Amino acid sequence: MGSITxxxxxxxxxxxxxxxxxxxxxxxxxxxxxxxxxxxxxxxxSMAQIPSLAGAPAEYFVDTMKxxxxxxxxxxxxxxxxxGYSDEEIALMGDYFAQQKLxxxxxxxxxxxxxxxxxxxxKFCEKCxxxxxxKPDQGGVLxxxxxxYLTFTMADFLDGQRTMDKDMKKKVDEMLKSHDKSxxxxxxxxxxxxx
Amino acid sequence: MISRRNFIKLSGGAVAVGTLAGxxxxxxxxxxxxxxxxxxxxxxxxTAAKYLRMADPSIxxxxxxxxxxxYTCFMSNEVLGGDRDLDSITFGYDGLRRHGVRVVHDMVTxxxxxxxxxxxxxxxxxxxxxxxxxxxIDFKWGAIEGHxxxxxxxxxxxxxxxxxxxxxxxKQLLDMKNGGTVVIATPAGAFRCPPGPYERASLIAQYLxxxxxxxxxxxxxxxxxxxxxxxxxxxxxxxxxxxxxNSIIEWVSGSQGGKIEGVDGKAMTVQGAVDKIKADVIxxxxxxxxxxxxxxxxxxxxxxxxxxxxxxxSKIHAGIHVLGDASNxxxxxxxxxxxxxxxxxxxxxxADLLAGREPGFPSYMNTCYSVVAEDHGISVSIVYTFDxxxxxxxxxxxxxxxxxxxxxxxALRREAHYAHGWFANITNDIFG
Ligand SMILES: Cc1cc2nc3c(=O)[nH]c(=O)nc-3n(C[C@H](O)[C@H](O)[C@H](O)COP(=O)(O)OP(=O)(O)OC[C@H]3O[C@@H](n4cnc5c(N)ncnc54)[C@H](O)[C@@H]3O)c2cc1C
Numbered sequence: 103m104g105s106i107t108x109x110x111x112x113x114x115x116x117x118x119x120x121x122x123x124x125x126x127x128x129x130x131x132x133x134x135x136x137x138x139x140x141x142x143x144x145x146x147x148s149m150a151q152i153p154s155l156a157g158a159p160a161e162y163f164v165d166t167m168k169x170x171x172x173x174x175x176x177x178x179x180x181x182x183x184x185x186g187y188s189d190e191e192i193a194l195m196g197d198y199f200a201q202q203k204l205x206x207x208x209x210x211x212x213x214x215x216x217x218x219x220x221x222x223x224x225k226f227c228e229k230c231x232x233x234x235x236x237k238p239d240q241g242g243v244l245x246x247x248x249x250x251y252l253t254f255t256m257a258d259f260l261d262g263q264r265t266m267d268k269d270m271k272k273k274v275d276e277m278l279k280s281h282d283k284s285x286x287x288x289x290x291x292x293x294x295x296x297x
Numbered sequence: 298m299i300s301r302r303n304f305i306k307l308s309g310g311a312v313a314v315g316t317l318a319g320x321x322x323x324x325x326x327x328x329x330x331x332x333x334x335x336x337x338x339x340x341x342x343x344t345a346a347k348y349l350r351m352a353d354p355s356i357x358x359x360x361x362x363x364x365x366x367x368y369t370c371f372m373s374n375e376v377l378g379g380d381r382d383l384d385s386i387t388f389g390y391d392g393l394r395r396h397g398v399r400v401v402h403d404m405v406t407x408x409x410x411x412x413x414x415x416x417x418x419x420x421x422x423x424x425x426x427x428x429x430x431x432x433x434i435d436f437k438w439g440a441i442e443g444h445x446x447x448x449x450x451x452x453x454x455x456x457x458x459x460x461x462x463x464x465x466x467x468k469q470l471l472d473m474k475n476g477g478t479v480v481i482a483t484p485a486g487a488f489r490c491p492p493g494p495y496e497r498a499s500l501i502a503q504y505l506x507x508x509x510x511x512x513x514x515x516x517x518x519x520x521x522x523x524x525x526x527x528x529x530x531x532x533x534x535x536x537x538x539x540x541x542x543n544s545i546i547e548w549v550s551g552s553q554g555g556k557i558e559g560v561d562g563k564a565m566t567v568q569g570a571v572d573k574i575k576a577d578v579i580x581x582x583x584x585x586x587x588x589x590x591x592x593x594x595x596x597x598x599x600x601x602x603x604x605x606x607x608x609x610x611s612k613i614h615a616g617i618h619v620l621g622d623a624s625n626x627x628x629x630x631x632x633x634x635x636x637x638x639x640x641x642x643x644x645x646x647x648a649d650l651l652a653g654r655e656p657g658f659p660s661y662m663n664t665c666y667s668v669v670a671e672d673h674g675i676s677v678s679i680v681y682t683f684d685x686x687x688x689x690x691x692x693x694x695x696x697x698x699x700x701x702x703x704x705x706x707x708a709l710r711r712e713a714h715y716a717h718g719w720f721a722n723i724t725n726d727i728f729g
Contacts, residue, residue, distance in 0.1 A: 129660035136348070136641040137662040137680075140634050140723040141715070149725055151718030178700070178712050179664060179678050186662070186680025186696030250714055 131194040134187070138195070141179075147205035151250040156202035158242045163196035166242075176263055206246025211294040219292025222285055226273045235293050245296035252290045260286070329652030330355045334415050334425040336405045336590060338362030340369075340633040341431030341621025343393060343727045344640035345647075349429075350396045352648040359399045359423055361415070362390065367728070368459035370490065371633050372720050375668065377456065377467050378500030386459060388728040408594035410614035427647050429609075430596065431621040431636065432588025433458070434489050437600075440584045441482075442559035442568070452562040453579045457489065469578045470504060476511040477577035480567050482557045484584040485519040486600070489622050489631040492524040492677070494582060496667040499529065502537045502545040503670050515547045515576070517569055518555040524630075525667060525675055525699055532669035532709075557581070587623035601625035606690050607683055608646035608656050609639060618643050628681060628690035634663045637723060659683045661690055666716035674712030675700040 135146070138155065142148050146155035155163065169175035170184035187195070223234065227244075235244030244252070258264040259274070266274060277285055335346045338360050346360045367388045375381045390400040404418040408428060415423045436455070438445055449455050454462040454469075470479070479501055483494045498514050505512045523529075533539030533546050549555035554571030561568075566575050586592075586600035596602045596611050602619040603612040606628075609620045620626075620643050621636035629635040638661045646656035661681040666674050679697035681690045700712060 127658055129658045133642070133645060133657055133660050136645075137638050137660055139641075139726045140637050141664060141719050143722045144726045144729070148718065148722055150721035151714045152722060178704075178708050178715060179676055182678045182696060182698050183662070183664070183680060184696075186693040191660075248718070250718075254711055254714075 128188075128190060128194075131198040134191055134195050135198045143205075145202045145205075146199045147202070147207075148248060149207055151248050153247055153251045154204055154207070154243065155199040156243075157204040157237075158199055159238060159240065160193070160196035160200040162238070162240060162242055163199055164192055167192045167196075176258070204243055204246055206297045207248055207294075208297055209249055209294050211249065211291045213295075215288045215291035216295035217292075218285075219288035219290070219295075222277060222281070222289050223292050226277045227289070229273075230269060234296060236296065244293045247293055249290050249294035252293055253287075256286050256290065329353060329648070330357070331426040331651035332357045332424065333359070333427050333429060333647060333651075334423045335360045335429045335431070336408070336415065337431040337433060337588070337621075338364075338367060338390060338393075338400070339431060339433050339621065339636065340723070340727050341433075341623075341636035341640050342429065343367070343390070344637045345429045345431065345620065345644045346398045347393055347396050347727070348641050348644035349648060350398055352644055353652070354397065356648065356651060357399070358397070359401060360390070360393060361401045361403055361405050361417065361423070363402065363404045365389070365402050368463065369633065369720075369724060370457070370459045370493070371723075372717075373456065373459040373463045374493070374497045374500045376459075376463050377470065377497060378504045379467065379471075380500070380503075380671070383460075383464055388724060390728070392725075392729045405590050406593070408590070408596075408617065410594070410617055413616060425616075426651060427616055427618065429618045429620070429640075429643060429647065430591065430594070430602075431619070431623065431640070432590045433622045434585045434631075435588050435592075436583040437586055438583065440485075441557060441581060443562065444560045444581055444583060448560070448562045449581075449583075452565075453560060453581055455582050456580065457493075457582050457585075466578070466580060470501065473509065473512065473577045475509040477509065478512065478575070479505075479514045479578040480517055480574060480576040480580065481514060482517040482560075482567060482579075482581045483519050483523075483555075484582045485556065486584050487627075487631065488582070488585045490665070491630050492529075492665055492667045494518075495523055495525070495529045496669070497580070498546055498548075499532065499537075499667070499669045502533070505545055506537060510545075513545050513547060515549060515574065516555070517557050517567060517574070518548060518550050519557075520555075521550045521552050524665075525677055527702055528675040528700055529667070529669065531702065532673055532675065536670040536673065585622075587619075591619065591623050596623075598625075606688050607642075607659055607685070608650070609643040610646075618647060626690055628692065629661065629663055629679075630665065632663055632665050633723060634665060635661070637727060638662060664719065666712065666719055668713055668716055669709075672710045672713050674709060674714070674716045676712055676716075 141152050142155050148154040167184045170180045231238050259266050335342045346358050349358050369386045372386050406418050407416040413425050454466045456462040456466045498516050501514050537545040554569045557567045559568040566573050591597050591602050602624050604619050604624050609618040611617045620639040622631040642659040649656040664678040666676045677699045680693045684691045
């Protein structure tokens with residue numbers, strides 16, 4: 103077999119770094135990612151309550167899937183789903199979704215809350231959730247996500263169902279000390295307004 | 298090791314690596330061209346047509362669909378219960394046209410695998426290099442005495458293909474007196490959407506609870522157990538008094554005489570193995586088989602179409618792929634999600650085959666949400682892989698399953714939200 107043909111075969115099988123039978127049985131990144139679209143939207147851009155995956159850093163995707171897999175992060179459905187994929191497959195999907203351009207969700211929001219949210223974001227969140235929550239270095243994409251989903255997520259963080267990392271906890275505590283709970287809602291309206 | 302960048306260089310740029318490809322769902326792997334005709338524009342056919350164009354825009358794709366509008370069965374139970382209208386489950390084909398799919402509204406009457414030609418009712422002929430057939434289901438009339446296609450169109454709708462019958466059944470519920478009885482009879486054998494009858498019972502019960510609380514729904518079941526049974530029953534207890542003498546829902550299992558033998562549209566009765574039940578609204582869901590064209594084209598073995606599960610190519614006629622409800626993909630339930638995922642596996646395989654490449658290793662999954670009540674959703678979710686030696690789609694061990702029985706009210710509320718999110722995203726993935 104010519105080397106180019108072999109390369110192509112490996113590329114189609116999706117397993118670049120694997121060898122022998124293992125790569126033959128690994129679906130390509132597109133093949134894997136296509137199975138997510140019914141819930142998470144075509145190419146990982148959701149139009150509704152389920153989070154978008156497009157544009158999330160690969161590392162965040164991988165960490166999240168692993169946390170679902172181990173049960174460390176609670177979920178309604180994804181804990182059951184994540185267990186169905188190998189670490190290699192998760193890495194392939196992570197790379198794939200990181201390359202996709204997010205189409206922000208079209209949704210209604212409150213303008214006054216959104217502009218209050220923008221000020222709060224700039225002060226407390228921008229450092230890690232850069233570019234208005236559009237281009238995170240760590241963490242998922244916040245701008246253009248479903249506000250319903252963000253509401254669920256923040257509720258989980260605030261009642262301890264999901265653990266905040268140290269930096270986030272510090273900032274959220276700081277924000278809640280100087281502002282009341284409606285500040286969380288304002289942030290959500292800001293991210294929802296980013297269309 | 299050779300870097301990914303070098304891989305692309307080495308393969309002359311004609312091949313884009315999946316992980317680096319920018320386009321959603323597919324990748325241009327060098328235009329092979331070729332003609333594909335897709336028969337049926339439901340979740341299976343419409344998704345296949347769109348994803349083929351996404352995988353390789355040099356392929357000419359024609360979709361032949363009998364109807365100008367498609368009504369999704371998914372969420373049609375919410376139409377029955379009055380929580381949404383038919384418009385919200387109605388989709389057209391302009392989205393597919395925007396992807397460069399040629400959409401033809403006509404009925405396919407013949408497929409000739411020898412000459413690779415497809416004939417339609419209006420007398421048109423289409424030639425293909427590969428055909429994809431996703432005609433959904435047909436009903437086995439005659440299995441239940443007295444039931445017929447005509448009766449279903451008039452007094453005893455099945456509403457198992459969404460559309461006018463969904464509206465008719467909803468109207469019957471609206472017209473029913475408080476204190477009336479609704480009977481839902483489930484089919485024997487493999488049928489589309491295994492949890493569907495029980496979601497239907499739930500959402501009809503919700504309508505009755507709100508508007509006609511003295512009424513009830515009796516499920517006449519052909520079997521003794523059903524999909525997500527424990528979760529449904531827990532939901533029925535919580536919302537509809539299940540297990541008490543005032544329950545809005547009654548479930549009669551097959552061994553208790555639930556399997557119905559006959560139906561009388563004039564007397565409005567169903568004949569079970571034990572009792573004859575008089576009802577005000579009767580919804581008999583007939584037993585099912587692959588859509589008619591699958592039989593006419595000789596693609597069936599028994600009730601369904603045997604296929605190679607890696608490519609969905611027919612085991613009977615080369616060059617014709619069959620997927621969705623009509624295929625015999627026993628490992629997966631007959632669902633919209635299954636049809637959508639199978640269509641993508643098939644589209645990628647067809648693009649590969651047209652270009653003379655070995656199809657890639659498949660991946661499939663299915664999540665079926667059911668709405669038990671407003672703010673109460675449940676689900677089953679399974680990741681599947683391909684067992685090449687057995688040509689079977691098999692569940693990945695240690696993964697998948699149903700909503701846990703101890704899920705909190707908040708988790709169930711979120712699942713109801715996610716059910717609606719799924720609906721918005723899958724319909725856009727199919728038709729958008
Ligand atoms: C009440 C109910 C609830 C459901 N809920 C869910 C759910 O929540 N989730 C889920 O995933 N699934 C659900 N389903 C199942 C889902 O609707 C089906 O599995 C799905 O529609 C199968 O898609 P398909 O493409 O195989 O067939 P279909 O959807 O039946 O599409 C077939 C298409 O082919 C066309 N056609 C057939 N023959 C010809 C011909 N000869 N020429 C031209 N056109 C032709 C038909 O007009 C039709 O448009 C539900 C089903 C029911 C009944």
